[in-house]
Amino acid sequence: MQCLIQQLRDRKPDESGFVLGVAGSKGGVGKTTLVTNLAIAYAQFGLRVAIVDCDFDQRSAASWCRRRQERGSSPKITWSTTKLSELRQSSIIRSQAYDVIMVDTAGHANNVIGQLASVVDKLLFPTQSSIFDIERTNLMVHAAQNIEGLDFGVVFNRGRSPSKMRLQAVEEVPKLLDTHLPESVKLHDASAIGFGIGELDYNCSVAKSLREIALEAVDPNQKGIAENE
Numbered sequence: 001m002q003c004l005i006q007q008l009r010d011r012k013p014d015e016s017g018f019v020l021g022v023a024g025s026k027g028g029v030g031k032t033t034l035v036t037n038l039a040i041a042y043a044q045f046g047l048r049v050a051i052v053d054c055d056f057d058q059r060s061a062a063s064w065c066r067r068r069q070e071r072g073s074s075p076k077i078t079w080s081t082t083k084l085s086e087l088r089q090s091s092i093i094r095s096q097a098y099d100v101i102m103v104d105t106a107g108h109a110n111n112v113i114g115q116l117a118s119v120v121d122k123l124l125f126p127t128q129s130s131i132f133d134i135e136r137t138n139l140m141v142h143a144a145q146n147i148e149g150l151d152f153g154v155v156f157n158r159g160r161s162p163s164k165m166r167l168q169a170v171e172e173v174p175k176l177l178d179t180h181l182p183e184s185v186k187l188h189d190a191s192a193i194g195f196g197i198g199e200l201d202y203n204c205s206v207a208k209s210l211r212e213i214a215l216e217a218v219d220p221n222q223k224g225i226a227e228n229e
């Protein structure tokens, strides 16, 4: 099994889990989709996962968690909502009961990167393929680059590979993950019932991409081995 995933599994009880934040300069770029589906990907790797929803207006990730709870879905994903400014003090972040903690944020939050930087182990910025989205993402990337020690990556969402746009994005966006998240109606279907796509169809290509992204997010050297377990 992948070494870093194994390390997270074998964590000592007093060690904190890996905190993975997802942020973007606007709504609709796929932050919550990434948070919920990566949560399931990590859970399917056998890790204990929690979600902190800092998008205080929308609370979409929290609603998704609630839908799971109402359906009695397994694995259980613990969740809480908190203001971004209070993230550090949140009970889930302070708890040592989770191997991976996903943090969802609002698209327009001011100083979102600065507030996340001191809490997360890594930040992911989903971006879509239009030049406007790429430009806005690059603003966040530059802000992230200015914060010493902040590890982050950009996830290209809803593009076709290898489209012209994708190639353009590769050229223009630093720290782009190798694996992108394809457009898929199944992502919609899964979200609607409080599932991750990996629960709806474990073997579909989008679920495989999400497992690759999950591995790349915690350790870029692990890409390409998600399906070789």
Ligand SMILES: Nc1ncnc2c1ncn2[C@@H]1O[C@H](COP(=O)(O)OP(=O)(O)O)[C@@H](O)[C@H]1O
Binding pocket: 024, 026, 027, 028, 029, 030, 031, 032, 033, 034, 060, 107, 157, 158, 181, 182, 183, 184, 185, 187, 188, 191
């Ligand atoms: N790769 C994708 N394929 C299909 N639909 C997607 C994809 N990514 C996001 N969506 C859809 O786009 C909408 C916005 O995504 P969401 O994750 O809620 O964005 P955000 O949290 O950044 O506002 C949702 O309806 C979601 O299902």
Ligand SMILES: [Mg+2]
Binding pocket: 031, 032, 033, 055, 058, 060, 061, 104, 105
């Ligand atoms: Mg959202």
